[in-house]
Amino acid sequence: MGAFASGGHGNGLTGRDTECTQLRDLVAAAGSGRGQVLVLRGEPGIGKTALLDYLAERASGFRVIGTAGVESDMELAFAGLQQLCAPLMDCAAELPAPQHDALQIAFGLASGPAPDRFLVGLAVLGLLAAAAGERPVLCLVDDAQWLDQVTAQTLGFVARRLVAEPVALVFALRQPVEALTGLPRLMLRGLGDADARELLDSAIAGPIDTQVRDRIVAETHGNPLALLELPRGLSPAELAGGYYRPDILPVAGQIERHYLAQIRSLPDDTQRMLLLAAAEPVGDPTLLLRAAQRLDVRPEALAPAEAAGLIELGARVRFRHPLVRSAVYRAAQHDGRRRAHRALADAxxxxxxxxxxxxxxxxxxxxxxxxxxxxxxxxxxxxxxxxxxxxxxxxxxxxxxxxxxxxxxxxxxxxxxxxxxxxxxxxxxxxxxxxxxxxxxDDLQHARLARMRAQLAFTRSRSSGDAPGLVDSVHQFFRAASGLESLDAAMAQETLLEAVCAAIYAGRQFGTGVRGHLTAALAAAPAVDPTRPAELLLHALATRISAGSTGCVAHMRAAVAALTPATWSWQAFPVGYEAAVHDLWDDESWHRIAAEAVQVATGTGALAALPMALTTRAGVHVMAGEFAAARTLIADAGAISAAAGQAPVRYHALALAAWVGEEAVAVALIDSAARYGAARGEGRVTALAGYATAVLHNGLGHYQQAYEALCRACEYEDLGLYGWNLVELVEAAVRAGEHARAAAALAELEDRTVPGGTDWGLGALARSRALVSEGPGAEAHYLEAIERLGRTRIAVHAARAHLVYGEWLRREQRRADARAALRTAHDMFGGFGAMAFAERARRELLAIGDKSSKRRPASSGGPLTPQEQQIAELAGAGLTNTEIGAQLFISAHTVEWHLRKVFAKLAIRSRRELRNTPWR
The missing domain is CATH 1.25.40 (Serine Threonine Protein Phosphatase 5, Tetratricopeptide repeat)
Structure with a gap:
C-alpha cells in the first residue's frame, strides 16, 4: 500500500512522480491501441496497491477489471483467472468453440477432459480482445505472488502476446513469479528521506521530535505503509520525547505487528469474524455470514473492524491491505483457525x-x-x-x-x-x-518408489548441474527396472527405456557400459506386447546399441511408425525417438513426430513436455532453412521452460546459431552450453557442441577449427548426432588436408546411411563421396547429392550440395556451370539467413568475376523481423488471421497489426502479393 498525501504532488502520491508518469504513459499507450504490460515489484507496504489504485483512477474511458492472489487459494487451479475474467464472460460467445469450451471447463462451468492450457490462454486473450473492441481494458492483478500456478502461467502467456490490442495488464507482486519472468518490470524502492519525512509528517496530527522522526524514517527504510501506520500506535509522549524503540524486525513484521495490536483491541466476536474472513479466500460475503452463524457470531460483530478501517463488507469482503489478512490469520491460535475452517467447510x-x-x-x-x-x-x-x-x-x-x-x-x-x-x-x-x-x-510399491527415486535424481541432475547425479540416475533406473521385472512387466520396460534415454543424455560420461547393462536387463525382462511403442523403441535402441546400424533399421522403423497420437509416449522418451529418426535419416518421420509432439503436449496440457516438443519442431525448421519459424519456437520453449522452472532445452538453439553463422554470438552460445553440459554430466552436449562448432566454422571457411572440434566430438558415438558429425568431419578433413581421416569418416558414414536407404542419408553420403573423390568421377556424386537432397525437407544440406559442386566446378575451370551452381547456393543460403555459407558462396562467385551476388534488402522499408517473416509465410500460404493466430498463439488482431507492417516494408497492398514477392 502507499499513501495519498496532500500538497506539492500533482499525482497525489508522495515521492512517486516518476512511477506515476510511467503509469500515465502506459494508459495512454494502451488507449491508442498498443498492448501494455508492467510488473510492479516491491516489498510489502512499498506502495504497489496504491499505484494500482492510482492507475485505475487515471484510466478514464477504460473498462477496469482486477483480481488479487490469495495465499490460501494458491493450490486451486484457475481460481485467480476465474475472478479476473468473470466480468468479461458476456464476451465469451464471440470466442471460437474450442476456446469457449476450454474456458468453460477450466472455470468449472462445464465438464470434460482437461482443458488445453494454450487454448485457455488463447481464450483469455480473445476475451480481452473482444472486450477491448468496445473500449480499452485495464487488468490489475494485485499480490500476483499468491496466484495459483495455472493462473500465473496463463496470464504470463497472455502478457507476452498483447501487441496491438488496447489492453493494459499490470501485476503487483512481492517476490518474483517464474511465470512472469521477462516481462517489463518496475522495481519500487523506499522513499527518499525528504519524501519520507513529508509523508510521516502528514500522518501525525501533533508535534514530533526531530530525532524520533529521523529514527522512524531510517528504520522503516522509507516504506510508505510503515511510515503511515507505525506512528499511529505511539503515544504523543513517545513521539514528542524520543522514547520510541521499534522492534528489530523486517518491515512486514513491524506492519503486521501493528495491525495485530489493532485487531486484539477489538471485541472477541469481531476477531472471530476477521479470522473467518481471512481464512475464506474468495471474499464471498454470503458464505462469510453463513459461517459466522455456525460460530454463533452475529453479522454486526464486524462493525468495529469496519469502523477501524480494517475491512470492508460490500459485494466482496475486502481487507484494508493484504497484510491485515495475513496478520489476522498467522497470529490466530491453531484451535481458532481450525474452528474457522470447520465453519467455512460446513457453510x-x-x-x-x-x-x-x-x-x-x-x-x-x-x-x-x-x-x-x-x-x-x-x-x-x-x-x-x-x-x-x-x-x-x-x-x-x-x-x-x-x-x-x-x-x-x-x-x-x-x-x-x-x-x-x-x-x-x-x-x-x-x-x-x-x-x-x-x-x-508392498513389493510393487517398493519398486515404484525406486523408479521415482531414479526419476528424481535424473531431473535434479539435469537442472542443478550435478554431474555424478546424472550418471548415478542411469544406474538407479537399471536397478529399478530389475526390481519391476516380476511385478509389472510393462512398467519394467518403461523404466528400462528411461535408463537407456538417461544414458543417451549422459553419453560419454556413462560410457559404453550401457551395452552390458541393457543386454542383461533385456535378457531378464519378459515381453509384454510387441506392438507397444515403448517396447518397440526399447528393442530398437537396444539393437542399435548392441548390433550397430545395419541390424537395427527394421526395429527403428517399426518403433517410429508405431508412434501416433493415440499411442503417444514422447513425453517420457523424447531423446529416444529423436535419436531413432536421426539414425534412420528419416526427415518425413522427424517432421511428423515433431508436429504431433507439439499437438499432443498442448492438447493434454503437458507443460513439462512442451519445451522439448517445441525445440524438436524448431530443429525440423532449422534443417528446412526456416530460421524465422525456428527462432519463434525456440523463444516460446525458453519462455515456457522459465515459467515452469525447467532447465532450458539448448540443442536446436545451438544448431540455429551455427547455421546463421554470426561467429561471436554462436561461439558464446556454444561455449556456454558446453560448460553447462559438462557441469551436469550431460556428455551428449559435447557431441552437440562439436556439431555446432563444425557447422559454424565450415561455413566460415575455418576448416582446421572445424576438424579439431569434430575429432573431440567423435571420440564417442552419441546416437542421433554421430552421423551428423561424420558428414561435417568429411568436409572439414578434406579441406584441412586430413585425407586419411576423411576416408575413415566416409566409411563410417556409409555404414550408417546405406542400410536406411533414405534420400537424406544417401544424399549426405553422395556429397561426402564427392568431396573425397578426385577428377571427373566426382561429378556423378555431386549430381546425385543435389538430386537426392532436393527431394527432402533438408534444404540447408541441399544448398550445401550446390555450394560444394560449384566450388568443384570452379576448380575444374567450368566457370559458367560454377556460376549457376554457386548462385543457386548463394540465393538459397541468403533466403534462409545462413549468412556464413552465403558469404562463402559469394567469395567463390567473386573469384570467377561475378559481382552481382550481394544480397539486397527486400525493400526500403527494412528487413522483416522473425515473427513478421513467419506471419508473412503463413499468410502467403493462404491461412486466415485466425488460423495464423492459433498456430502462433497470438490474437487475430495482433496478426493483422503485424501484416500491416509487413505490407509497408515490402511495398505491397494485399496478401495475394505475398506469394509472388521475393521477400525471403
Whole structure:
C-alpha cells in the first residue's frame, strides 16, 4: 500500500512522480491501441496497491477489471483467472468453440477432459480482445505472488502476446513469479528521506521530535505503509520525547505487528469474524455470514473492524491491505483457525464447490481422518481433469497427512510424490518419497518408489548441474527396472527405456557400459506386447546399441511408425525417438513426430513436455532453412521452460546459431552450453557442441577449427548426432588436408546411411563421396547429392550440395556451370539467413568475376523481423488471421497489426502479393 498525501504532488502520491508518469504513459499507450504490460515489484507496504489504485483512477474511458492472489487459494487451479475474467464472460460467445469450451471447463462451468492450457490462454486473450473492441481494458492483478500456478502461467502467456490490442495488464507482486519472468518490470524502492519525512509528517496530527522522526524514517527504510501506520500506535509522549524503540524486525513484521495490536483491541466476536474472513479466500460475503452463524457470531460483530478501517463488507469482503489478512490469520491460535475452517467447510455447498469444502475440512481436521483424506483424493482427481497439476499435488499431500492407515498413507504419498514431480517441485517430491519409504509398502510399491527415486535424481541432475547425479540416475533406473521385472512387466520396460534415454543424455560420461547393462536387463525382462511403442523403441535402441546400424533399421522403423497420437509416449522418451529418426535419416518421420509432439503436449496440457516438443519442431525448421519459424519456437520453449522452472532445452538453439553463422554470438552460445553440459554430466552436449562448432566454422571457411572440434566430438558415438558429425568431419578433413581421416569418416558414414536407404542419408553420403573423390568421377556424386537432397525437407544440406559442386566446378575451370551452381547456393543460403555459407558462396562467385551476388534488402522499408517473416509465410500460404493466430498463439488482431507492417516494408497492398514477392 502507499499513501495519498496532500500538497506539492500533482499525482497525489508522495515521492512517486516518476512511477506515476510511467503509469500515465502506459494508459495512454494502451488507449491508442498498443498492448501494455508492467510488473510492479516491491516489498510489502512499498506502495504497489496504491499505484494500482492510482492507475485505475487515471484510466478514464477504460473498462477496469482486477483480481488479487490469495495465499490460501494458491493450490486451486484457475481460481485467480476465474475472478479476473468473470466480468468479461458476456464476451465469451464471440470466442471460437474450442476456446469457449476450454474456458468453460477450466472455470468449472462445464465438464470434460482437461482443458488445453494454450487454448485457455488463447481464450483469455480473445476475451480481452473482444472486450477491448468496445473500449480499452485495464487488468490489475494485485499480490500476483499468491496466484495459483495455472493462473500465473496463463496470464504470463497472455502478457507476452498483447501487441496491438488496447489492453493494459499490470501485476503487483512481492517476490518474483517464474511465470512472469521477462516481462517489463518496475522495481519500487523506499522513499527518499525528504519524501519520507513529508509523508510521516502528514500522518501525525501533533508535534514530533526531530530525532524520533529521523529514527522512524531510517528504520522503516522509507516504506510508505510503515511510515503511515507505525506512528499511529505511539503515544504523543513517545513521539514528542524520543522514547520510541521499534522492534528489530523486517518491515512486514513491524506492519503486521501493528495491525495485530489493532485487531486484539477489538471485541472477541469481531476477531472471530476477521479470522473467518481471512481464512475464506474468495471474499464471498454470503458464505462469510453463513459461517459466522455456525460460530454463533452475529453479522454486526464486524462493525468495529469496519469502523477501524480494517475491512470492508460490500459485494466482496475486502481487507484494508493484504497484510491485515495475513496478520489476522498467522497470529490466530491453531484451535481458532481450525474452528474457522470447520465453519467455512460446513457453510460451503458440497454440490457447488466440493473442492473448497474439502480444503477447509482438511484445515479443520484435528487428527487423521480417512473420510476427509478420501474426499481430498477425489478433489485431486477433479483437479487433474481440469489440468491443475499444482492442485493435484496439494490435495494429495494433504490427503497423505490425514490418512490414518500406514499402508494407505504410503500409497498416497507415492501418488503425491508423482504429482510433485510432474509439477517440478523436486524437494517436496523427495520428502514425500521419504514418507512413503517409512510405510509398509508392498513389493510393487517398493519398486515404484525406486523408479521415482531414479526419476528424481535424473531431473535434479539435469537442472542443478550435478554431474555424478546424472550418471548415478542411469544406474538407479537399471536397478529399478530389475526390481519391476516380476511385478509389472510393462512398467519394467518403461523404466528400462528411461535408463537407456538417461544414458543417451549422459553419453560419454556413462560410457559404453550401457551395452552390458541393457543386454542383461533385456535378457531378464519378459515381453509384454510387441506392438507397444515403448517396447518397440526399447528393442530398437537396444539393437542399435548392441548390433550397430545395419541390424537395427527394421526395429527403428517399426518403433517410429508405431508412434501416433493415440499411442503417444514422447513425453517420457523424447531423446529416444529423436535419436531413432536421426539414425534412420528419416526427415518425413522427424517432421511428423515433431508436429504431433507439439499437438499432443498442448492438447493434454503437458507443460513439462512442451519445451522439448517445441525445440524438436524448431530443429525440423532449422534443417528446412526456416530460421524465422525456428527462432519463434525456440523463444516460446525458453519462455515456457522459465515459467515452469525447467532447465532450458539448448540443442536446436545451438544448431540455429551455427547455421546463421554470426561467429561471436554462436561461439558464446556454444561455449556456454558446453560448460553447462559438462557441469551436469550431460556428455551428449559435447557431441552437440562439436556439431555446432563444425557447422559454424565450415561455413566460415575455418576448416582446421572445424576438424579439431569434430575429432573431440567423435571420440564417442552419441546416437542421433554421430552421423551428423561424420558428414561435417568429411568436409572439414578434406579441406584441412586430413585425407586419411576423411576416408575413415566416409566409411563410417556409409555404414550408417546405406542400410536406411533414405534420400537424406544417401544424399549426405553422395556429397561426402564427392568431396573425397578426385577428377571427373566426382561429378556423378555431386549430381546425385543435389538430386537426392532436393527431394527432402533438408534444404540447408541441399544448398550445401550446390555450394560444394560449384566450388568443384570452379576448380575444374567450368566457370559458367560454377556460376549457376554457386548462385543457386548463394540465393538459397541468403533466403534462409545462413549468412556464413552465403558469404562463402559469394567469395567463390567473386573469384570467377561475378559481382552481382550481394544480397539486397527486400525493400526500403527494412528487413522483416522473425515473427513478421513467419506471419508473412503463413499468410502467403493462404491461412486466415485466425488460423495464423492459433498456430502462433497470438490474437487475430495482433496478426493483422503485424501484416500491416509487413505490407509497408515490402511495398505491397494485399496478401495475394505475398506469394509472388521475393521477400525471403
Amino acid at each position: 460451503t455447498d458440497p454440490a457447488h464447490d466440493p473442492d473448497r469444502r474439502a480444503w477447509h475440512a482438511a484445515h479443520a481436521a484435528t487428527a487423521a481422518d480417512e473420510a476427509i483424506a478420501a474426499e481430498l483424493e477425489h478433489s485431486a482427481g477433479r483437479a487433474a481433469i481440469r489440468g491443475g497439476t499444482a492442485a493435484v499435488a496439494a490435495f494429495l499431500v494433504r490427503a497423505t497427512e490425514l490418512t490414518p492407515d500406514p499402508a494407505r498413507r504410503g500409497s498416497r504419498a507415492l501418488d503425491a510424490a508423482d504429482a510433485k514431480l510432474a509439477a517440478a517441485e523436486l524437494d517436496a517430491a523427495g520428502e514425500l518419497l521419504a514418507i512413503a519409504e517409512l510405510a509398509p509398502l
